[in-house]
Amino acid sequence: MARGEQPVPERREILVKGLVQSVGFRPFVHRLASRFPVSGFVRNHAGGVLIEVQGDRDALDRFAASVLEQAPPLSRIDAVQSRMVAVQSDSGFTIRPSEDDDSLDVLISPDVAMCEDCLAELFDAQDRRHGYPFLNCTNCGPRLTIIQGAPYDRERTTMAAFTMCAACEAEYRDPRHRRFHAEPTACPTCGPQLQLLSPGGEPVESADPLALFRQAILRGEIGALKGIGGFHLVCDARNSAAVGELRRRKRRDARPFAIMVREVQTAAIWCDLSPRERELLQSQRRPIVLLRRRREESPHSTPLAAAVAPDNPYLGVLLPYSPLHQLLMEPLRDVPLVMTSGNHSDEPIVHRDEDVVARVGALVDVILTHDRPIAVRCEDSVTRVVDGRELPVRRSRGVAPEPVRLPFPLSEPVLAVGGQLKGCFALGRGSRAVLSHHLGDLDHLAAFQAFEHDVGLYEQMFHIRPRGIVHDRHPDYAPTRYARQRAEAEGLELHAVQHHHAHLASCLADNGLNETVIGVVFDGTGLGLDDALWGGEFLIGDCGGFERVAHLRYLRLPGGDQAIRHPWRMAVAHALDAGCEPTGLPLVAPTERRIVERMAATGLNAPNTSSVGRLFDAVAALIGLCRTASYEGQAAAQLEWLATDVVATGSYPFELSQDRTVDTRPTIQAIVQDVRRGVEPARVARRFHSTVVEIVAAVCTRIRSETELGAVALSGGVFLNALLAHEVYARLTADGFQVYRHRQVPPSDGGLCLGQLAVAAARQAALRPTSADSPAGNDR
Ligand SMILES: [Zn+2]
Ligand SMILES: [Zn+2]
Ligand SMILES: [Zn+2]
Structure with missing residues (x-):
């Protein structure tokens, strides 16, 4: 452009796709536009947010770049489409109402932790929301858990009953305000309020229910606290009597408790933290992170009650994620609180006030609730870090x-x-x-x-x-x-x-892949094509289809589901199968031996299984670690914990037959021998883990030699075991394999639906014939 010449205006239509609705994207674009010499508008649109912007080319370029660079924290941009459109005569930049389009691709944000701005207000004595446990804005606060219908606006959330005061309304209508269209916005004048209840549900009147609740916890009582997605049971994690009492009241539940601490530095009193773990703890998602406990707690710190997570080298830790949690934790400084799901054993977490007295009243001494209903019950996320x-x-x-x-x-x-x-x-x-x-x-x-x-x-x-x-x-x-x-x-x-x-496809989809790989799928049980209960599987396949190329040798699962609850049954079944006399082993009574023997002989209520999860159960029971499990996978988890800090010293024998069946009878024989010789259980647990690593390496190497496939996908609940996930990965990588693990969804059945979708997509695309699930390979 020559000097003095007027720039020619251009008009651009920019369609931003991704998580851009209900996250303050339109007000952000509006604020941004005011900093550039541009006009136009922004509105929600099918598939995202549509911006039309007019100005000289340089301004448009800088504006478009800023949209990407400075997008609001909760948004996630998947794609941007930009094209030139005819110049128009608009003045200024506006937010236009949405076009009512039924195909609107609204992406609802998750319930994320309080943002820095809200945190500052919470502790600012001058702010009108000072100390208010329900403040939020477009960048933070409850979303999924308050939604009752679509589209997402206040009328269809559990905030509908709260009429905004004039001050909140003004913020809500102001496009320049952080609370513009923040649907759950509230303040002490117009929003939800706390209420303290006795265990029987009678209201306890108090000017400061939160302080009374905190005092009760510090006195050693057990409380129920209504959070974002349900009620937690809460007690002082340093207080052995309180934690022991909570365990006693929850009876059959042996699950480790998670603790909430005020900040990341507090977690470091009891746990070693990697940079990635710090990041996850402090992320907007605020999950429970399973952290390695310090071998020796600092001499100046108060020890945690042993019953929080007995015999467990890991500790589940989370930081406050709602303003209510923040206010509860703030004066506690370094005091950790047990924060565990409010329920009995396997029941879903309690989320309704109507149910809280009946379902957890007997477990607690005090209840702190509030009048913002939870529409969608949602438990805490749990995550861990393996190899960074x-x-x-x-x-x-x-x-x-x-x-x-x-x-x-x-x-x-x-x-x-x-x-x-x-x-x-x-x-x-x-x-x-x-x-x-x-x-x-x-x-x-x-x-x-x-x-x-x-x-x-x-x-x-x-x-x-x-x-x-x-x-x-x-x-x-x-x-x-x-x-x-x-x-x-x-x-x-x-x-x-x-x-x-589905597990294999889940791991592929999780890694954005669809290529043919060796799938190593180890889990509890899943129904196989031959109606046996599979769970120790080596597949070759992609999302479209698979072939079962190797698996653990079948054995009878004594009593079907009963075997899952009672690892001793698996111990007896594996011992008998391997030709070892189980009587006299730590956890086996003679009558029990006869029950299992009869079932195995008749096959009645004893389906064939190749499950690795059940093999872990058997070993845990054989070494006297876990006789009866209060939750699925307990025995296997205990075996992992026991082995975690033990130096590896060799592995047990196994056989890989010509038809690629893995025979673990020699493994069981050697383990029984070690147990009888009085070898330390932790050493047996460690050697067993090494054995599973050797099995994976041997089978994958055999498959590679026959097929030249060099990529392996690891899936199934057994790969939640950090020791195993790390060792298998390290070993296969050292052997020259490309190894894929889960990173967005769990390897357990919690990730199954993603794999099912990927298989459906592959079948729809007819990448393979729809009969892709037909039996093949050595499966008889
Ligand atoms: Zn906020
Ligand atoms: Zn208000
Ligand atoms: Zn499974």
């Missing part, structure tokens, strides 16, 4: 319903209903998979009812009407029955996917 990378354990509060990208698109929208034990469903459209929060064991009526309700809610929120449903091959899973009934009623296309194929 995240390995999700449970994907829930703070993460759901953030979408995951599929490696290739679905041609039609699909609902994947997932598995049974760690309920989680996924809705897929195009390349996007929206995974639900964690729904727990769907065998529980309350959990299944939540599943049905939440499927409907997600379909409404994301405007996805599925044309197909994909489910596990297991006919008795509650979600499978749901899928079949619904497909029948609505005429939807139905896909059954074999459990371990």
